[in-house]
Amino acid sequence: MSLRLYVPQDMAARAMGADQTAANLMAAAKAQGLDVQLIRNGSRGYFTVEPLVELDLGQGRIAYGPVTPECVAGLVAEGFFEGRAQTLRLGPVEQIPFLKRQTRLTFARAGLSDPLDLASYRQDGGFKGFERALSLGQAATVAEVKASGLRGRGGAGFPTGIKWETVRTAAASQKYIVCNADEGDSGTFADRLVMESDPFVLIEGMMIAGFAVGASKGYIYCRSEYPFAIDILNRAIAVLETEGLLGATAKPFAFDLEVRVGAGAYVCGEETALLESLEGRRGQVRAKPPLPALHGLFGKPTVINNVLSLAATPFILAEGAGAYQDFGVGRSRGTMPVQLAGDIAHGGVFETPFGLSLGDLVDDIGGGTESGRAVRAVQVGGPLGAYFPKRLFDTPFDYEAFAARGGLIGHGGVVVFNDTVDMARQARFAFEFCAIESCGKCTPCRIGSTRGVETLDTLLAGRGSQATLGLIADLSETMKFGSLCALGGFTPYPVMSALEHFPEDFHRHLPAAAEKLTWA
Amino acid sequence: MTEIDDADVSDLILRHAAVKGALLPLLHDIQHRLGYIPQAAVARIAEGLNLSIADVHGVVTFYADFTLERPARRRIQLCMAEACQARGVADTCAKLEAASGLKIGETRADLSLSLEPIYCLGLCATGPAALVDGAPQARLNGQRLDALIGEVVR
Ligand SMILES: Cc1cc2nc3c(=O)[nH]c(=O)nc-3n(C[C@H](O)[C@H](O)[C@H](O)COP(=O)(O)O)c2cc1C
Ligand code: SF4
Numbered sequence: 192m193s194l195r196l197y198v199p200q201d202m203a204a205r206a207m208g209a210d211q212t213a214a215n216l217m218a219a220a221k222a223q224g225l226d227v228q229l230i231r232n233g234s235r236g237y238f239t240v241e242p243l244v245e246l247d248l249g250q251g252r253i254a255y256g257p258v259t260p261e262c263v264a265g266l267v268a269e270g271f272f273e274g275r276a277q278t279l280r281l282g283p284v285e286q287i288p289f290l291k292r293q294t295r296l297t298f299a300r301a302g303l304s305d306p307l308d309l310a311s312y313r314q315d316g317g318f319k320g321f322e323r324a325l326s327l328g329q330a331a332t333v334a335e336v337k338a339s340g341l342r343g344r345g346g347a348g349f350p351t352g353i354k355w356e357t358v359r360t361a362a363a364s365q366k367y368i369v370c371n372a373d374e375g376d377s378g379t380f381a382d383r384l385v386m387e388s389d390p391f392v393l394i395e396g397m398m399i400a401g402f403a404v405g406a407s408k409g410y411i412y413c414r415s416e417y418p419f420a421i422d423i424l425n426r427a428i429a430v431l432e433t434e435g436l437l438g439a440t441a442k443p444f445a446f447d448l449e450v451r452v453g454a455g456a457y458v459c460g461e462e463t464a465l466l467e468s469l470e471g472r473r474g475q476v477r478a479k480p481p482l483p484a485l486h487g488l489f490g491k492p493t494v495i496n497n498v499l500s501l502a503a504t505p506f507i508l509a510e511g512a513g514a515y516q517d518f519g520v521g522r523s524r525g526t527m528p529v530q531l532a533g534d535i536a537h538g539g540v541f542e543t544p545f546g547l548s549l550g551d552l553v554d555d556i557g558g559g560t561e562s563g564r565a566v567r568a569v570q571v572g573g574p575l576g577a578y579f580p581k582r583l584f585d586t587p588f589d590y591e592a593f594a595a596r597g598g599l600i601g602h603g604g605v606v607v608f609n610d611t612v613d614m615a616r617q618a619r620f621a622f623e624f625c626a627i628e629s630c631g632k633c634t635p636c637r638i639g640s641t642r643g644v645e646t647l648d649t650l651l652a653g654r655g656s657q658a659t660l661g662l663i664a665d666l667s668e669t670m671k672f673g674s675l676c677a678l679g680g681f682t683p684y685p686v687m688s689a690l691e692h693f694p695e696d697f698h699r700h701l702p703a704a705a706e707k708l709t710w711a
Numbered sequence: 712m713t714e715i716d717d718a719d720v721s722d723l724i725l726r727h728a729a730v731k732g733a734l735l736p737l738l739h740d741i742q743h744r745l746g747y748i749p750q751a752a753v754a755r756i757a758e759g760l761n762l763s764i765a766d767v768h769g770v771v772t773f774y775a776d777f778t779l780e781r782p783a784r785r786r787i788q789l790c791m792a793e794a795c796q797a798r799g800v801a802d803t804c805a806k807l808e809a810a811s812g813l814k815i816g817e818t819r820a821d822l823s824l825s826l827e828p829i830y831c832l833g834l835c836a837t838g839p840a841a842l843v844d845g846a847p848q849a850r851l852n853g854q855r856l857d858a859l860i861g862e863v864v865r
């Protein structure tokens with residue numbers, strides 16, 4: 192009887208001891224004289240239960256989690272390898288509600304097998320999209336992406352097909368594809384999951400983009416905080432190069448791909464700062480125009496796309512634009528890998544068509560808080576995203592609906608805060624983060640953020656007044672309209688949404704006299 | 712810079728010089744090899760890549776990953792970003808500070824330990840998260856935090 196054991200090699204699983212879990216399980220198997228095949232698969236993205244171990248005794252994969260190294264002895268004593276252990280048993284993996292309720296297009300393969308197993312990738316539909324692109328030709332490939340309605344998943348939501356078309360029609364001897372894998376937004380990890388669990392789908396997406404626009408060179412700019420992703424990407428590239436599918440001499444399409452590593456600067460996720468960084472300079476934002484599409488990396492026409500945008504295109508090409516565009520609502524087509532984070536009972540990547548309400552995502556899918564306390568605020572879209580109160584939980588997850596409520600979905604991060612949160616402190620942190628990460632190019636961002644921290648410190652020290660709150664609003668206005676990029680320009684979102692939706696947290700810090708005035 | 716370091720740096724410069732946009736990959740290699748970017752290396756890099764010392768210095772100081780000082784032998788890089796805040800990193804940080812005698816952002820004078828802030832490791836559903844000597848750790852409260860303190864902070 193063949194016995195297969197899956198223990199993810201993903202960073203979140205390893206952060207909970209997955210390597211030791213795997214070692215302990217294999218040692219126990221050996222002690223019992225069992226012949227066990229260990230597969231270090233990618234994560235399925237249900238991070239709350241990592242390490243999520245799966246056992247296949249020949250009748251499907253049964254999940255257990257979280258199997259930390261300390262749990263192994265107990266499980267084995269219960270008869271784990273005979274399929275008898277009940278502790279931590281989550282049942283057949285595809286029946287786990289958090290996974291079952293998803294619509295996985297981009298993440299269809301995440302967690303199924305060893306992320307570097309090319310045969311499995313092909314078997315599970317890999318390279319169908321690329322092959323169809325080759326048969327369609329360049330213009331029709333771009334048209335397909337346009338028709339899918341895919342919008343940039345990095346934050347700004349710009350239509351991917353239109354960007355590709357601009358680069359395709361630009362005349363130049365050299366063009367580039369740059370994958371933005373800087374994923375700096377706190378509360379987000381979907382890019383990481385793609386890179387660690389299914390690196391080939393990202394590479395295939397970049398090959399499709401390269402073919403479609405006529406680019407022969409690509410770069411993946413990955414943040415240094417993701418050491419495992421960097422390693423897996425490099426190994427995935429090597430696998431494809433060995434197969435002759437990737438590289439300067441690859442056939443039928445020559446495309447050279449290189450991983451470059453960021454250096455701990457949030458602003459380098461901004462596309463022009465990223466290009467500066469790739470060219471070897473400080474990550475300072477460039478003024479636009481010129482657009483990177485026409486005047487990008489090393490001055491050449493460049494497609495710069497988020498990991499998720501690129502990784503969505505193999506499905507779109509393989510299954511057709513219609514199959515993608517059938518999902519979603521309004522102008523938000525397809526699926527979004529929503530990332531449930533913070534104090535949440537079921538956290539991880541939840542890929543779903545646009546349109547679920549924020550409340551569905553947090554309370555139903557996410558199961559509310561992990562701590563058991565009441566949900567109080569949810570920050571959507573990373574550090575530059577607005578804080579939403581429960582009152583706005585009916586907001587559907589789509590670009591326009593969030594914008595209409597003074598927010599943004601950004602890269603899809605949803606961070607849940609319980610009722611112990613002090614929203615005045617969160618507003619302070621928004622300013623602080625902006626001050627730490629500002630590239631320094633414009634005064635409202637560089638100086639305004641520091642003034643914001645000082646102003647909130649005054650308030651938090653109990654020395655504020657009504658005028659202090661006015662000053663926060665003024666500063667926010669100045670930053671909103673006087674900043675070159677969204678770091679300075681959007682920091683007002685978390686600040687002002689905190690003030691608007693949770694005014695009591697600010698008023699609480701006012702000296703008693705001033706507070707009376709407020710309510711007078 | 713010792714002589715060995717010097718040879719290392721020259722070798723690395725040679726290896727990267729032909730690459731487009733070589734400065735960051737080169738700095739990463741040096742930082743990785745030596746643990747920091749020695750002042751002397753800055754001049755060598757500038758010469759090797761045909762840049763001004765000011766250019767190289769400007770890049771080194773712009774990025775949080777590059778440091779001009781020797782690193783501590785043990786490092787705890789604690790995520791201080793929002794999702795970890797929502798999961799109680801303030802408590803975790805306070806306990807680490809109390810146990811280590813450091814404030815976040817400080818390094819011990821004898822270079823035995825540093826406690827550094829970092830902003831998001833993509834472990835946001837299972838925070839508080841940290842890199843400990845480069846290895847990821849999650850759910851750093853309760854027993855797991857005690858174990859970390861016992862092992863690293865002392
Ligand atoms: C401060 C700042 C940080 C950003 N960080 C990222 C990031 O980490 N990843 C990303 O894909 N886009 C990020 N963006 C958005 C990029 O500028 C750009 O819109 C995106 O890479 C375009 O790709 P897309 O159209 O596929 O979304 C950031 C923007 C700003 C202003
Ligand atoms: S808003 Fe801030 S980060 Fe953006 S360009 Fe201006 S100074 Fe740089």
Ligand code: FES
Nearest residue numbers: 790795832834835
């Ligand atoms: S916010 Fe701490 S790991 Fe993402």
